[in-house]
Amino acid sequence: MSHKEVVVEVKNLKVVFGKGKNKFIAIDDVSFDIFKGETFGLVGESGSGKTTIGRAIMRINEVTEGQILYHGKKLNGKISKEWDREITQKIQMIFQDPMASLNERAKVDYIISEGLINTKNFKNEADRQQKVRNALLNVGLLPEFSSRFPHEFSGGQRQRIGIARALVMEPEFIIADEPISALDVSIRAQVLNLLANLQQQNDLTYLFIAHDLSVVRFITDRTAVIYKGKIVELAETEKLFANPLHPYTRALLSAVPEPNPYKERDKVVEIYDPSQHNYDIQPPSFIEIEEGHFVLANEEELERYRTSLKMEVSK
Amino acid sequence: MTQTQSPILTIQNLVIKFTLRGRVLTAIRNISLDLYKGENLAIVGESGSGKSVLMKSIMGLLDKNGYIDQGQILYNTQDLAQFRTEREWLSIRGKEVAMVTQDPMTSLNPLKTIGKQIEECVHLHQDLKGKVAYEETLKLLKDVGIHDVEKRYKQYPHEFSGGMRQRIVIAIALACKPKILICDEPTTALDVTIQAQILQLLKNLQQKYGLTTVYITHDLGVVAKVADRIAVMYAGDVIEIGKTHEIFFNGKHPYTWALISSLPQLGSKGEQLYSIKGTPPNLFQEIKGDAFAPRNQYALKIDFVERPPFFQVSDTHYARTWLLDPLAPKVEPPEALQAFFAEGRRYAHES
Ligand SMILES: Nc1ncnc2c1ncn2[C@@H]1O[C@H](COP(=O)(O)OP(=O)(O)OP(=O)(O)O)[C@@H](O)[C@H]1O
Ligand SMILES: Nc1ncnc2c1ncn2[C@@H]1O[C@H](COP(=O)(O)OP(=O)(O)OP(=O)(O)O)[C@@H](O)[C@H]1O
Ligand SMILES: [Mg+2]
Ligand SMILES: [Mg+2]
Numbered sequence: 001m002s003h004k005e006v007v008v009e010v011k012n013l014k015v016v017f018g019k020g021k022n023k024f025i026a027i028d029d030v031s032f033d034i035f036k037g038e039t040f041g042l043v044g045e046s047g048s049g050k051t052t053i054g055r056a057i058m059r060i061n062e063v064t065e066g067q068i069l070y071h072g073k074k075l076n077g078k079i080s081k082e083w084d085r086e087i088t089q090k091i092q093m094i095f096q097d098p099m100a101s102l103n104e105r106a107k108v109d110y111i112i113s114e115g116l117i118n119t120k121n122f123k124n125e126a127d128r129q130q131k132v133r134n135a136l137l138n139v140g141l142l143p144e145f146s147s148r149f150p151h152e153f154s155g156g157q158r159q160r161i162g163i164a165r166a167l168v169m170e171p172e173f174i175i176a177d178e179p180i181s182a183l184d185v186s187i188r189a190q191v192l193n194l195l196a197n198l199q200q201q202n203d204l205t206y207l208f209i210a211h212d213l214s215v216v217r218f219i220t221d222r223t224a225v226i227y228k229g230k231i232v233e234l235a236e237t238e239k240l241f242a243n244p245l246h247p248y249t250r251a252l253l254s255a256v257p258e259p260n261p262y263k264e265r266d267k268v269v270e271i272y273d274p275s276q277h278n279y280d281i282q283p284p285s286f287i288e289i290e291e292g293h294f295v296l297a298n299e300e301e302l303e304r305y306r307t308s309l310k311m312e313v314s315k
Numbered sequence: 316m317t318q319t320q321s322p323i324l325t326i327q328n329l330v331i332k333f334t335l336r337g338r339v340l341t342a343i344r345n346i347s348l349d350l351y352k353g354e355n356l357a358i359v360g361e362s363g364s365g366k367s368v369l370m371k372s373i374m375g376l377l378d379k380n381g382y383i384d385q386g387q388i389l390y391n392t393q394d395l396a397q398f399r400t401e402r403e404w405l406s407i408r409g410k411e412v413a414m415v416t417q418d419p420m421t422s423l424n425p426l427k428t429i430g431k432q433i434e435e436c437v438h439l440h441q442d443l444k445g446k447v448a449y450e451e452t453l454k455l456l457k458d459v460g461i462h463d464v465e466k467r468y469k470q471y472p473h474e475f476s477g478g479m480r481q482r483i484v485i486a487i488a489l490a491c492k493p494k495i496l497i498c499d500e501p502t503t504a505l506d507v508t509i510q511a512q513i514l515q516l517l518k519n520l521q522q523k524y525g526l527t528t529v530y531i532t533h534d535l536g537v538v539a540k541v542a543d544r545i546a547v548m549y550a551g552d553v554i555e556i557g558k559t560h561e562i563f564f565n566g567k568h569p570y571t572w573a574l575i576s577s578l579p580q581l582g583s584k585g586e587q588l589y590s591i592k593g594t595p596p597n598l599f600q601e602i603k604g605d606a607f608a609p610r611n612q613y614a615l616k617i618d619f620v621e622r623p624p625f626f627q628v629s630d631t632h633y634a635r636t637w638l639l640d641p642l643a644p645k646v647e648p649p650e651a652l653q654a655f656f657a658e659g660r661r662y663a664h665e666s
Binding site: 008043045046047048051086096097098099100114137140141142144147148151152153154155156159160178179181182183184185186187188189190192193196213214215216217251252255256257258259260261262263264265267269271272300 | 324333335336359360361362364366367368371378417418419420421474475476477478479482499500503504505506507508509525533534535536537539540541542559560563573574575578579580582584587588589590591593597615646658659662663665
């Protein structure tokens with residue numbers, strides 16, 4: 001574990017929107033590392049700040065405080081031209097809202113090639129066309145689609161254009177923000193297999209943001225759970241699903257719908273009540289409770305979590 | 316189930332086409348479908364199979380290059396397929412049928428606060444004004460799980476997260492108090508806890524007002540939770556329809572089998588997930604026989620020649636596959652699925 005190479009380091013990240021009375025702290029002192037070749041999952045409430053973190057790494061959202069390092073080098077703030085060009089190619093994001101992120105007036109052929117053209121990442125016209133063709137086929141779209149405009153597609157087809165556009169750049173690190181939410185389960189499986197193959201072949205690293213926890217469980221190595229701009233728990237994915245400690249994580253996992261109408265009908269979902277913590281009296285900190293398993297808790301809670309971990313092992 | 320079996324809306328032999336720079340694409344190929352009053356119908360199926368187009372057509376929301384080529388959409392003695400003017404559609408849209416579209420951002424006005432956008436519908440369709448309309452708007456925002464509603468009322472769409480925007484669109488649809496609510500991927504951008512809350516809200520409304528809902532979703536967990544019936548679509552056609560448990564645990568069409576087999580719950584970590592080989596058909600070309608045949612390992616010769624009729628499996632369950640023809644060889648579903656089916660049947664016995 002300790003020998004793993006760190007690709008992305010997020011250190012005490014804070015992102016604030018607005019000013020004065022409208023000031024809103026979207027990300028509050030968030031720190032985590034992403035290792036080379038892993039798939040790091042980020043899950044949590046809607047509006048908790050997942051996209052904001054992704055966009056901060058992409059340098060779309062300004063970092064208010066803290067640092068983001070890529071291979072040990074600073075991403076935010078003033079950086080050199082060469083470094084800027086390098087990370088523009090190496091870090092790609094698949095955006096959550098495909099419609100809003102695709103240029104409405106451009107044909108798919110251009111949308112997919114745009115990054116290639118900007119970074120001059122192709123040999124000749126034939127090579128460019130071949131790359132676009134492969135990118136489309138890889139995500140289950142027909143090469144003929146390249147002459148169409150975004151609004152002439154179904155939701156899932158558009159989402160796949162966004163994926164193709166990111167993959168064609170041959171990046172090292174991909175931020176995938178709900179990349180497969182609009183895909184049917186079979187195409188979803190195809191895209192997940194593709195991401196896994198690329199990862200094996202090229203040692204790609206992913207930050208994978210998703211609400212579908214069955215997918216997160218299947219594809220990620222480690223998962224962080226975020227609630228209102230703070231990470232409340234982080235662990236190896238299997239560990240997290242087996243022994244969720246933080247009450248928000250527990251609530252989240254209890255709500256995952258299963259593909260079984262009989263089970264779903266009388267399922268009881270745990271509700272998370274943030275007022276259960278006594279943080280006014282004893283503020284929490286982010287503690288490694290067992291190897292690689294972090295949780296946001298105060299002393300009293302840690303004690304309880306430790307006991308519950310012991311109980312788990314003895315079963 | 317409270318549903319009476321009287322249809323509130325009937326689609327008959329519907330064909331929808333798009334013209335694209337001189338060529339014609341057939342998106343809906345002769346679909347007939349009854350929507351029953353008070354039911355929850357889920358439409359699942361391949362990406363690009365026509366789910367959104369089918370539902371947009373009953374609201375007059377097809378893109379400009381799309382048109383109904385044949386067929387009828389019967390609602391309250393009217394044939395919506397004959398509607399030509401915006402004015403005609405305005406008598407249906409919102410009040411009778413409301414839709415939560417797939418791309419929330421495109422259905423919100425970026426220049427208006429979300430509070431105003433919801434309140435407009437409250438005013439227009441519930442005939443409320445002033446303070447009452449404002450209060451109703453705040454209530455709707457709370458219902459869809461938005462906090463700090465007074466402050467949020469005054470914010471613009473770009474100040475919301477993806478999932479919040481989706482919930483605003485749901486609030487707008489609910490503000491119209493429709494009889495039929497169509498939700499196109501209503502909860503994809505929502506975490507499971509908010510998702511559960513929204514689905515519960517829709518269920519309550521359904522029980523209270525006899526609302527009829529159509530869910531288009533790829534999330535079979537959501538389908539399991541909310542749907543009474545499921546229609547499975549492939550390449551512009553409904554290829555199987557039945558009660559939820561009938562589709563999940565006794566599906567008959569090989570496409571339905573393939574769909575369920577692709578669930579991550581049926582895969583094992585570190586291994587490839589099952590996915591359907593090949594690509595969906597080119598909709599510019601005429602499709603002969605069963606559109607799924609070229610990708611179907613169980614295809615019969617006739618599948619390449621003649622469109623299968625709906626074979627009846629039960630009173631409520633129909634599937635368009637030649638495998639159900641009495642003369643067809645007997646084919647068992649794939650092994651991985653049989654375990655899934657068996658588990659489902661076990662639950663069925665218990666409950
Ligand atoms: N440009 C902005 N101006 C003001 N507030 C913003 C802006 N962008 C995001 N926010 C706020 O920051 C918070 C986090 O938003 P973010 O989009 O990161 O959430 P998310 O975790 O991705 O949610 P979802 O799962 O719904 O996509 C939200 O409360 C949102 O309203
Ligand atoms: N404006 C348009 N012009 C041309 N073709 C279109 C247009 N809109 C949709 N289509 C095509 O019609 C078919 C059906 O699209 P539809 O949006 O109904 O699919 P869907 O089943 O909703 O898919 P998804 O699950 O990906 O949202 C697709 O193949 C799509 O490419
Ligand atoms: Mg987001
Ligand atoms: Mg759609």
